[in-house]
Amino acid sequence: MPWRILVLAGREFPFDRDDLPSDCDVEHVDWSSLHPTLSAAPADLIVSSAIDASASSLEWFRQVRDNPISTPVFAIVPEHAGEELLRLVAETVTDFATWPLRRGEVRERVGRILPGPRTDVDGVHEKLVEEIGLTQLVGRAPAFLRVMTRLPALARSNRPVLITGETGTGKELCARAIHHLGRRRAFPFIPVDCGAVPDQLFENELFGHERGAFTDAHRRQKGLVGMAEGGTLFLDEIDSLSLMSQAKLLRFLQERTYRPLGGDRFERADINLLAATNQDLDELVREKRFSPDLYFRLSVLRLHMVPLRDRRDDVPLLAQHFLDGLAVEEGFSPKRLAPACLMALSRMRWAGNVRELHHVLERAFVAAEGPLILPGHLRAALTEGESLPDAPETEAGPFRVARARAVAAFERQYVITMLRAHNGNITQAARTAHQDRRAFGRLVKRHNINPRNL
Numbered sequence: 001m002p003w004r005i006l007v008l009a010g011r012e013f014p015f016d017r018d019d020l021p022s023d024c025d026v027e028h029v030d031w032s033s034l035h036p037t038l039s040a041a042p043a044d045l046i047v048s049s050a051i052d053a054s055a056s057s058l059e060w061f062r063q064v065r066d067n068p069i070s071t072p073v074f075a076i077v078p079e080h081a082g083e084e085l086l087r088l089v090a091e092t093v094t095d096f097a098t099w100p101l102r103r104g105e106v107r108e109r110v111g112r113i114l115p116g117p118r119t120d121v122d123g124v125h126e127k128l129v130e131e132i133g134l135t136q137l138v139g140r141a142p143a144f145l146r147v148m149t150r151l152p153a154l155a156r157s158n159r160p161v162l163i164t165g166e167t168g169t170g171k172e173l174c175a176r177a178i179h180h181l182g183r184r185r186a187f188p189f190i191p192v193d194c195g196a197v198p199d200q201l202f203e204n205e206l207f208g209h210e211r212g213a214f215t216d217a218h219r220r221q222k223g224l225v226g227m228a229e230g231g232t233l234f235l236d237e238i239d240s241l242s243l244m245s246q247a248k249l250l251r252f253l254q255e256r257t258y259r260p261l262g263g264d265r266f267e268r269a270d271i272n273l274l275a276a277t278n279q280d281l282d283e284l285v286r287e288k289r290f291s292p293d294l295y296f297r298l299s300v301l302r303l304h305m306v307p308l309r310d311r312r313d314d315v316p317l318l319a320q321h322f323l324d325g326l327a328v329e330e331g332f333s334p335k336r337l338a339p340a341c342l343m344a345l346s347r348m349r350w351a352g353n354v355r356e357l358h359h360v361l362e363r364a365f366v367a368a369e370g371p372l373i374l375p376g377h378l379r380a381a382l383t384e385g386e387s388l389p390d391a392p393e394t395e396a397g398p399f400r401v402a403r404a405r406a407v408a409a410f411e412r413q414y415v416i417t418m419l420r421a422h423n424g425n426i427t428q429a430a431r432t433a434h435q436d437r438r439a440f441g442r443l444v445k446r447h448n449i450n451p452r453n454l
Helices: 055-066 083-092 105-113 120-131 142-148 151-157 171-181 199-207 243-255 281-286 292-298 312-330 339-347 353-367 375-381 399-421 426-432 437-446
Strands: 003-009 024-030 045-049 073-078 095-099 161-164 189-193 232-236 272-277 301-304
Touching: 045 055, 045 105, 055 083, 073 083, 073 105, 095 105, 105 437, 151 171, 151 301, 161 171, 171 189, 171 232, 171 272, 199 243, 243 292, 281 292, 312 339, 312 353, 312 399, 312 426, 339 353, 339 375, 339 399, 353 375, 399 426, 399 437, 426 437
Parallel strands: 003 024, 003 045, 045 073, 073 095, 161 272, 161 301, 189 232, 232 272
Antiparallel strands: none
16 A cells, blocks of 8 residues: 655645655645644654744644654754744654755655565564564674574573573573473473572472471472472572572482472472572672582573663664553553654663663653653653763754754764664664665665674
């Protein structure tokens, strides 16, 4: 089906119709006949011409700012636009250009916004990702991909794996992926938060008990090891175990047998054990707070999760992945981030890593009543003491020159961010940016970007 483009303008069409792609249905609507709430037929793209900056066009931009719409908007503003119009345009539209337009500019800008066709390669990639169980592990950064490529080998080994990394980096997700990729995928994956298990209850939680083992033991109860039989037991925050609990765990790992509390025989366990920590276990061993024997038993196979600050180019991908998931969970229409939000998120510190990013986007999703998340929604989503990073400063000069420089800097950084997020793949980057692949390729050439060197 052809794209449907709605052109909002004065009585005169603002540019030559031939400047639009040939495979588009175009409808021209006069500002004077359009209600500000845009009660018009659905469109794939809205081209809003504010060349004369009429009261109707200004009011429409105000309405869209306060009640964002899901349709992408390309605006045309006069060269010497006033401060209010520029602010409104910056807060509401997907892209804008200044009048007078250079030849071919409308076609180029529209081509950037309208998404390109879905390719067979994209479908095959998604199918493979889903089949190997990595749907929740999102990223294209080289440091992240190096971790992901090790998962199948770790899963085939069927040996204990120690997963290290800062809080919020996705250690449990990796543990689940290792389980799913291995031969134990048909059996249970049992996660255990070691920090939430009191020391005096650890043995009972892990190995269970027989009826009459203690006063309130009215019936036999399986422990976590028994529940994980045939599958995987994942011990998160293993550094929080006391030395006594570590000794009991070590004996179990050495012999692969255990005796439930009150039991009169040992039982053999067929499980694989994965463990995770956000602490430096080498330092804990030196401080005699962690058993060196248990450490060596667990750390034969290790996997380190990189922090989000070392894979900032994955932030746009992760952000949209989380927003899409939230829309499905809440039963709402999809929401997207304004370009200014994407740039701000990519510059944040993210001490809580991917988990913190998810929480911020959850709050921003709730704060944004419309389909577009703006910087104001993002600021409202930050916790006390946090703030959005300032935008990079631009060199002073005449307004038109400074604005052109700022737009060019944004374009270049945005293209680099998208390409890095997709490991230099222009087709994938264009899809994420909702742009035609050819138009995105022209942007890459215009800014002299070599995807292979990113």
